[in-house]
Amino acid sequence: MSPTVDTATTRVLEVTGLTVEFPGVRALDGVDLDVQAGEVHALIGENGAGKSTLLKVLGGVHSPSAGTVLLHGKAYAPRRPSDALAHGIAVIYQEFTLFPALTVAENVYAGREPHSRWSRGIRYGEMRAGCRELFNILGVDIDPDAQVADLSVSEQQLVEIAKALGTNGRVIVMDEPTAALSNEEVERLLDVVRRLRDEGRSVVYVSHRLEEVFAVADRATVLRDGRLVRTLDIADTDEDELVRLMVGRDVGAVFHREAVAEGKVALRLVGVSAGRLLRDVDLDVRAGEIVGIGGVAGAGQAELTQAVFGALPLRAGHMELDGRRYAPATPADALAAGVGFLHEDRKRAGILPDLSIRQNLTVTVLERLRHGLARLLSRRAEERTYAEYAGRLRVRATGPEQLISELSGGNQQKVLLGRALAPGGRVLVLNEPTRGVDIGAKAEIHALVNELTAAGAAVLMVSSDLPELLGASDRIVVLSRGRVVGVLEGEDRTEENVIACATTGRRIGVAA
Structure with a gap:
């Protein structure tokens, strides 16, 4: 915890009465926020609470409808992201802003490339050296010459973080910076956040992982439905109080899994090898069962x-699939066979940003929604599908025609989950189903998955969130270097055993 400071003399950022309105939606309603020098200030709330909107005002993406922002005591009204950088505010957004076709170094230095004094050519050697220094601070090894499109999701997240750190901004804004990181990478990033605070820089830290908030934050501001609920010292609160402030109600066990009566094997893998990594995998998923897949990032x-x-x-x-040979040549084959799929990368391989929520949700069931001899899409059928899943998943939106890109990250995730459910199949493949989703939405999503398995669905779930993996799964299959190294059931389903299997290939107390 940083020492107590005099807010009258060290206040860096002051937001007063901030209001942001979009057509039909008031995203922020008279919000106040102050951030001190040398402080980690957490900004928390459910998806749709207004957190990302506030960050985009600070980053020059959105302009407020009302209210004021002071930076170092002076009026601050950025019109574009470059204005924010010029004033020393660096923002790491939840959705990546990288250029996939460029190299890591070109992305980290985009817009601030070092040039030769005489030829004005870009000094690529200096960019590479700067990248290596930044990645050394983060404790990772990423090739500055690698193309961003070839990186994993977690590596892209680290590039985003390095890009912000490289600006040497006095205010660093982090929107869910650990969502795609492994536990080890998370710990290294939290160390970096503490170091930034010790250097006197200010960090605005947004995370749905409350354990991170308590690990690094000095104060927290809670938003709900676009309004300020309270700002409080972390030392004077606990997780239960923050959850109550966030959701306005007590939330029980987020990952509550009832005992299920397992049915027949719905999905079976026998000696499956695929890609360059996956090798000789045997796996069964039964009707009514959730099988969790664990392991370190990149384990297959x-x-x-x-x-x-x-x-x-x-x-x-x-x-x-249901006892019959299953050999999908394309995802369309899988969908036709009734296999729903949720991708881990919401932005790159999930949402269709220029289309409406309705179009995003129904894209997997278009053939089912066609009618007549001309096989034209039925708008009424599309809207019925939207209403069903938007209602079940409590998607916060103005209506089916709102662009999905206008939703918060968590509400986008709910739409994509609805897309995975819409084919109505008996097998669901869920990759990181609650990544970037608040605690209330997590409970809602897992309650729905529990309903589906109670009705006979079989779920294969990948999660890097150990509490989710342990609390929501009936069995856990642990992968390491593309192979199954452990199957944990009953009392063996512990955090220690998952980590031990993933790193050593054996359970705690079991000889190699």
């Missing part, structure tokens, strides 16, 4: 789910 989770969804061809082995 993505390859496994892509193989099941027909996005990655098998090199060996075979799959069965």
Whole structure:
């Protein structure tokens, strides 16, 4: 915890009565916020509470309808992101802002490339050296010459963080910076946040992971439905109080899993190898069961789910669906067979940002919504589908025609989950189903998944969130380097055993 400071002399950022309105929506309603020098200030609330909107005002993306912002005691009204950078505010957004076709170094230095004094050519060697220094601070090894499109999601997140740190801004704004990181990467980032605070810089930190808030934050401001609820010292509160302030009600166990009566095997993998990593995987998922897939980042989770969804061809082995041979050549084949899929990367491989919520939700069931001899899409059927899943998932939106890009990250995730459910199949493949989703929405999503399994659905779930993996799964299959190294059931389903299997290939107390 940083020492007590005099807010009258060290206040860096002061937001007063901030209001932001979009057509039909008041995203922020008279919000106040102050951030001190050398402080980590957490901004928390459910999805749709207004957190991202506030950050985009600070970053020069949105302009407020009313209210004022002072930076170092002077009026601050950025019209574009470059204005924010010029004033020393660096923002790490929840959705990546990288250029996939450019290199890591070109992304980190985008807009501030060092030039030769005489030729005005870009000094690429200096950019590479600067990248290595930033990644050394973050404790990771990423090639500055690698193309961003070839990086994993977690590596792209680290590039975003390095890009912000490289600006040397006095105010660093982080919107869900750890959502795509492994536990080890999270710990290293939190150390970096503490170091920034010790240097006298201010950090506005947004995270749905309350354990991170308590690990690094000095104060927290809670938003709900676009309004300020309270600002309080972290030392004077606990997780239960923050949850009550966030959601306005007590939330019980987020990952509450009832005992289920398992049915027949719905999905079976026999000796499956796929891609360059996945090797010789045997796996059964029964009707009514949630099988969690654990392991360190890059252990083969993505390859496994892509193989099941027909996005990655098998090199060996075979799959069965309800006892019959299942060999999808494309994701369309998988959808036709009734396999729903939720991708881990919401922005790059999930939402269609220029389309409406209705169009995003129904894209997997278009054939079912056609009618007549001309096979034209039925708008009425589309709207019925939207109403069903938007209602079940409590999507906060102005209506079916709102652009999905206008929703908060968590509400986008709910729409994508609805898309995965819409085909109505008996097998669901869920990659990071609650990534970037607040605690109330997590409870809602898992309650819905529990309803689906009670009705006979089989769920294969990948999660890097250990409490979610342990609390929501009936069995946990742990991968390491593309192989199954452990299957944990009953009392063996512990955090220690998941980590031990992922890192050593064996459970705690079991000889190699």
